[in-house]
Every structure is written in structure tokens, then in C-alpha cells.
Amino acid sequence: MEHEKIIVMDFGGQYNQLIARRVRECGVYCEVHPYTMTMEEIKAAAPKGIIFTGGPNSVYSQESPRYSEDIYEMGIPVLGICYGAQLMAYQLGGRVETAPVSEYGRTEVDIDDKGGLFRDVSDRTICWMSHTDYISETPEGFVVTAHTPVCPVAAMENRDKRLYALQLHPEVMHTAEGSKMLEAFVKDVCGCSGDWQMGSFVEDTIKAMKEKVGDGKVLCALSGGVDSSVAAVLLSKAVGKQLTCVFVDHGLLRKNEGDEVEAVFGPDGPYDLNFIRVNAQQRFYDRLEGVTEPERKRKIIGEEFIRVFEEEAKKIGSVDFLVQGTIYPDVIESGLGKSAVIKSHHNVGGLPDHVDFKEIVEPLRMLFKDEVRRAGLELGIPDYLVYRQPFPGPGLGIRIIGEVTEEKVKIVQDADAIYREEIAAAMEDGLIPRYGEEGTPGQYFAALTNMRSVGVMGDFRTYDYAVALRAVLTSDFMTAEAAPLPWEVLQKVTTRIVNEVKHVNRVVYDCTGKPPGTIEFE
Ligand code: XMP
DSSP states (O other), rough: OOOEEHHHHESSSSSSHHHHHHHTOOOOOOOEEEEEHHHHHHHHHHHHHEEOOSSSSOOTTTTSOOOOGGGSSSOOOOETHHHHHHHHHHHOOOOOEEOOOOEEEEEEEHHHHHHHTTTOOOEEEEEEEEEEEEEEEEETOOOEEEEEEEEEEEEEEEEETTEEEEEEEEESTTTTTTHHHHHHHIIIIIIIOOOOHHHHHHHHHHHHHHHHHTOOOOEOOSSSSHHHHHHHHHHHHGGGGGGEEEEESSSOOTTTTTHHHHHHSSSTSOOOOEEEEOHHHHHHHHHTTTTOHHHHHHHHHHHHHHHHHHHHHHOOOOOOOOEOOOOOHHHHHHSOOOEEEEEEOOGGGGOOGSSOOOEEEETTTOHHHHHHHHHHHHHHHHHHHHHHOOOTTTTTGGSSSOOOOOOHOOOHHHHHHHHHHHHHHHTTSSSOOOTTTOOOEEEEEEEEEEEEEEEEEEEEEEEEEEEEEEEEEOOSSSSBBEEOOOOOHHHHHHHHHHHTTTTEEEEEEEOOTTTTSOOSOO
16 A cells, blocks of 8 residues: 655645645655655655645745755755745755746746756746746756746756756646646656556555454444545445444534435445434534524534434444544644644544544545545545535534524525535536636535625515625635635525525625635634
């Protein structure tokens, strides 16, 4: 299961996940790490190559993130992109300064030397540039391999030392031949053969899980989200009926979601496993009655969830393994230092203290979200489950501002279903970029504000709720900006919601980024 590996060293650029994804598209496994990763950790990971990302800083500023210059002497090929390119130039004795003319966006780049990364690239090629600093002098041993009218060093290479630098962004879609450049780096320079494939991951993992579990009993908390669904299917393929999935319907799911999950994983679905659906809706509504404070709501839902799950687990008795759908970004996040608690997150991560088991298995630990989706497709899980957006553990409970009631749940479910339906239609019509395309909204949903206002419908005064629509562009969900959805789409959604959903007479669009907002409302 050990694969060739490339490490992306994160200096705070916007496209880091994208770089990793492009590398994986070359069939090479790739991990993103913060630039604080130590040399020892790099040695232990034994990558075939390292990529420095872009970032917002200037290399000559005191506070700019750096990496030890020893990295250039390790004998591992390094590719610096944008800030990463400037850092390499600066640290190795070249010159970096503020460019007389900044370059943003689509730029024609002239290739001067095709002996390295540009082997298969046209003489003049369209690239995406985004910089205010530039490399004005290359370090000793480097040759300039590309330039633009205002950027003398759009790329440079020291092929003896296997050090490469690109001022342009090869990872974005707008760089027409960017994939060729990255492929040349990982294959020609780093010598990767391309041994990473989703099919082999699925097969390897099923085999490994079979060996690990033997004839033991396995328990899985199934949320219906993509991670837990893929983890559950992998295990069911490995050990069949030794697996029991418990799905708690807390009454805060999206419209029809409970039935959709049951249709796939229940007795009429295609998988061989034990499925238990617990309809605990009323218990959650009862406990949430009169509660308005967001953290309190989150705590109540989290606690109640554990209680319900625990009761079910007791009925099953002791199990050998608990399956968790932990994915790679979760591993990295939990490995970093402590930061302020903005919201207490609830997911199945809270379960281990409350369930009797011997070991946790995490079959998706090595994967990024898009790879989990590909594994899901490989396993034959339906598209609508595989492409499901992130959905918070407390569900609609935190998309209803203030007190949660059954009636409000129904309102937000209906509004959200219309919104999702119209976005899907707009994607189909090419009005909004689809999943996997640049500019696709990473998450979108309707929320119910606690605001009621006066309106007029059919000559009558109304005093009803406002629904807020949210759609964000984000790759890591840590920061986000509001998606510029086409006006015609927003208009259509608005009309449908006020016409079709009772007790709503106003629809607003949330234009706030994160920060200062968060993605969810509570
Ligand atoms: P925020 O609102 O903090 O959300 O900007 C960032 C991302 O996390 C999701 N989210 C959660 N996921 N349990 C989860 O598993 C939670 O309690 C939770 N709260 C927020 C949110 O949907 C977004 O994708």
C-alpha cells in the first residue's frame, strides 16, 4: 500500500489543494503539509519530490514564511510556484523585487528553453499569473526557461540540482498547458511511475480490511454524508454482515434525506450489511424546545446523538471495531496546534468514549475529499450521495436561527430543496460551474432567519419569515467567499420559495465571506 509520494508545502496560497489534485491526476499520490513540517518529518515521509506553493507574502519581509535552505541540498527535486519560486530564488542568492508592472490573470508566456518542464509545451502558451513581486535576477546555476513582456523570469531551472521555479500557476485551469508542466515535474524530474489509482486503492483497502477484521464484529455510525457512506460500503464489501450501520435520524436532516439513506443502505439497497435506522426526531425536538443559544443547541444535539447511538450500540453488545470516516484533512487539522473554539463541532468523532469496542478503523485516512468521491463512484455508490455537500452534524438545527421547531424544520427543508434543485438545473445549463470545475460553489444551502417582516401577497398583509440563501466558494472550508451566483438564478429561487413555501415572504442572499462570517449561521 506504500505509494510514490509528492509533498506540497503550503505557504498560504489559494490553490494548494488544487496543486495536490493535479499531481494526483498524474497518477501520483500527494499530500499537502504546512510549511512548518520539519526536515525529519520530510525524511520519514520519503517523498519523490516537493512542491512549494504560492502565498500572499513578500520574501523580503521579516514575517514571511520560510523553509530551511537545507531542503535544496537534500537531493529531492523541488518545484517552487509563485511565492515558492521567489523564495527559492531569494534563498539561493538571486534577486526578488516589486515588479514595475504587476501581472494578474491571463498572460501570454514565451518559452525559452524546453529542456525541462516545458518539454511538451507550445512556444507561446496562455498561463495564469498573479504576482506583484518578481524574480529580477536568477541565482547561480539557473537558466531562464520562460518570460513575458513584463516578467523576465516567468520560469527558471537548475537541472543539475533538480530545482525548478514557476512564477506562473500551472495548477489552475486557465493555464492551458499547466498539467503538462506538472506531469513533467513528477514523472521526468522526480521519476514517479504513477502508481496511484482509485481502483487499486479500493481493492487494496477491501483486502486490508478483510485481513484486519477477520471474523470480528464492526460498528459504523452512518450519517449519510459521503465520508461515512464510503467507509461503510468499503467495510461491507470486506466483511458483509459482520458490519452493522446505525443511522440516527434526528429530524434535522435535509428534505427526504433519511429515506434516501435508507434506500441505499437499508434492506432493499444493494449492500450486504445490517442497517438500523433510529427515528429519534421527537426526542431532539423535545430537547431543543425553547433553546435559542447556538452553542447550547449544538451541545444538546451532540449529546442526544451520542445517547441515542449508545442505546443502539448496547443492544448490539460489544463490538471489535468502530469504523470512522476520517479523511486526510481531518488528520492534518487535528495534528495542528490548538486554536480558538469558534463552534463546537459535532460529528461521530465524539463517539469513541461512549461505545464499547477494541479498535478504531479509518479506511479513508489517506484520502482527500475528491478522492473519497472517486472511491465512492468506483464502489458504485449513487451520484447524489457521492456528490453530497458537506452537511454539519447538528444539521438544520444550526440553519434555523433561534428556537428550533418542527414547523421551522419543514420550512427550511422545503426552501433548501428548491434552492438545491435550481442550482442543479443552473449547473446543467452551464450558468454555474459544476463540481470539479473552477468557481463551483463548495457549499450552498438555505437557512431560516429568525426575522419576520411585513409583506404583501394577493392584496393581503403578511408577516412572515425571511429565508437566507448562502453559497460559498471555498476549497478548505476554513476561509470562503460568497459565490457570485447569477442574478437570474437567485430571482428564480426567490420566486419559487415565496410562492411554494408557506410562512416565507422574503428571501435574502448572504454576501459575507469567512472571515468575518462563518459558513453556517450558528
Ligand atoms: P463554519 O460554519 O465553521 O463551517 O464556517 C465550516 C465547515 O464545517 C461544517 N460544519 C460542521 N461539520 N460538524 C461537522 O461535521 C459540525 O458541527 C459542523 N459545523 C459546521 C460546515 O458545514 C462547513 O462545511
